[in-house]
Amino acid sequence: MLLNQDTIAAIATPLGNGGVGIIRISGNLAPEIAGQLLNKSLIPRYALFSSFLDNDGSVIDSGIALYFPSPASYTGEDTLELQGHGGSVILDMLLRRVLSLGARLANPGEFTERAFLNNKLDLAQAEAVADLIESSTEQSARSAQKSMQGVFSEQINKLVDELTELRVYVEAAIDFVDEEIDFLTDGMVENRIVGLLESIGQIRKTAQQGRLLRDGMTVVLAGKPNAGKSSLLNALAGHEAAIVTDIAGTTRDILRERIQLDGMPLHVIDTAGLRESDNAIEKEGIRRAHEEIRKADKILLLIDASEPEPQDILTTLPTDIDITKIYNKIDLLGLSSSIQQTEQGASCYLSIKTGAGLELLKQHLKQSVGFNESTDNIFIARRRHIEALRKGYEHVSSALNQLQISQAGELVAEDLRQAQISLAEITGTITSDDLLGKIFSSFCIGK
Ligand SMILES: Nc1nc2c(ncn2[C@@H]2O[C@H](COP(=O)(O)OP(=O)(O)O)[C@@H](O)[C@H]2O)c(=O)[nH]1
Ligand SMILES: [Mg+2]
Numbered sequence: 001m002l003l004n005q006d007t008i009a010a011i012a013t014p015l016g017n018g019g020v021g022i023i024r025i026s027g028n029l030a031p032e033i034a035g036q037l038l039n040k041s042l043i044p045r046y047a048l049f050s051s052f053l054d055n056d057g058s059v060i061d062s063g064i065a066l067y068f069p070s071p072a073s074y075t076g077e078d079t080l081e082l083q084g085h086g087g088s089v090i091l092d093m094l095l096r097r098v099l100s101l102g103a104r105l106a107n108p109g110e111f112t113e114r115a116f117l118n119n120k121l122d123l124a125q126a127e128a129v130a131d132l133i134e135s136s137t138e139q140s141a142r143s144a145q146k147s148m149q150g151v152f153s154e155q156i157n158k159l160v161d162e163l164t165e166l167r168v169y170v171e172a173a174i175d176f177v178d179e180e181i182d183f184l185t186d187g188m189v190e191n192r193i194v195g196l197l198e199s200i201g202q203i204r205k206t207a208q209q210g211r212l213l214r215d216g217m218t219v220v221l222a223g224k225p226n227a228g229k230s231s232l233l234n235a236l237a238g239h240e241a242a243i244v245t246d247i248a249g250t251t252r253d254i255l256r257e258r259i260q261l262d263g264m265p266l267h268v269i270d271t272a273g274l275r276e277s278d279n280a281i282e283k284e285g286i287r288r289a290h291e292e293i294r295k296a297d298k299i300l301l302l303i304d305a306s307e308p309e310p311q312d313i314l315t316t317l318p319t320d321i322d323i324t325k326i327y328n329k330i331d332l333l334g335l336s337s338s339i340q341q342t343e344q345g346a347s348c349y350l351s352i353k354t355g356a357g358l359e360l361l362k363q364h365l366k367q368s369v370g371f372n373e374s375t376d377n378i379f380i381a382r383r384r385h386i387e388a389l390r391k392g393y394e395h396v397s398s399a400l401n402q403l404q405i406s407q408a409g410e411l412v413a414e415d416l417r418q419a420q421i422s423l424a425e426i427t428g429t430i431t432s433d434d435l436l437g438k439i440f441s442s443f444c445i446g447k
Helices: 030-037 088-100 110-117 123-134 138-148 151-175 177-185 188-215 229-237 280-295 358-368 383-406 409-427 433-440
Strands: 008-011 018-026 048-053 059-068 079-086 217-223 255-261 264-270 298-304 322-328 338-342 345-349
Touching (some): 008 088, 008 110, 018 030, 018 110, 030 059, 030 088, 110 433, 123 138, 123 151, 123 433, 138 151, 151 177, 151 383, 151 409, 177 409, 188 383, 217 280, 217 358, 229 264, 345 358
Parallel strands (some): 217 264, 298 322, 322 345
Antiparallel strands (some): 059 079, 255 264
């Protein structure tokens, strides 16, 4: 994407009335606009109290002007910031005056887009700027701050560097045909590929947590009819969202509730009970239940603790999604509530009816996103990043396969190159205009 030369301007503070309102101007015309607008000369990076003048010399407003000459500014361009009074009419008047001096209105995210194009920050950092502004919890704000400071990008850059180095080595091995076999079978390449897979796997895990902090975790309630799925939805939502009866097969449609657990966003989905059915409506409900289960970040499998374990249902659930078994109705058995962590996942014993164990379950849900723990190591991430990491991982896996099975140097090198491309999309060293347009257009104006 080419950097255009227009000078852009926008009100950077939110709409409405406030103590201070800020207008930002970025581009070559910024110093000239300052010359026309102010009655004093600017000193770079010094707060200058000045009048903001209209073209007839009358005073529109007065306040602080700040000038950041290129390249030491947010966008990397000459930037002028005007801090006036925060009323929408007065700010509009000032903005119109700035536009009359040659600036044009900035598009959403255009300041940050310029910062990206001028190498002030990479794409993951630019996205983190928007994520920081939009954070709805302290944890997501902290992890967005991490990404913005480059913690995520640093790890990606390290991976890309390692991939490049290894690819160059493999390509060199191909050129020395006689020695190719030695180069590729001495174990070094294989060890390094295995190491790369481990590193990508680790970063994927953290990124996945970061994405859940940003977007919220999707939890699907699944299980046999009458296990207590709808009761749990109501208990978590704190109101009667779903109909609860002792008639098996009450829930057919999918029910969705957006819930905050102490500030952690959670999407809870109630589904039809899983069982063999001849009823066309119930069958459709069960089909939809499976569809939601496949898309979940976590499955809560509701089990009536007073009944035998539903092995038949367990085998129909995806193996790559986290499952927590909820043994409900412990009040019928006189058991006390508890939660156990096993290799296969967690098991939680509770009674939705008496409320015993619900708090344990909530803690468990927060913990599985790392919400309760310190967010020291978590950086914010988006679905796009997870997808790029997944592709990168697959290409490196494929490289390992090529090496072990066919010892085909060219194919190994090609897989490593593809992995490099996938990962570089995260920081934006390789991107398309489409992607940039999509990312920056979702920003607010003035950022
Ligand atoms: N004794 C007891 N009954 C419960 C408990 N949780 C739910 N139930 C009852 O189990 C029946 C089925 O509940 P429901 O939430 O509709 O189950 P679903 O079919 O899985 O959605 C209802 O009569 C509930 O009142 C519990 O913890 N203890
Ligand atoms: Mg139900």
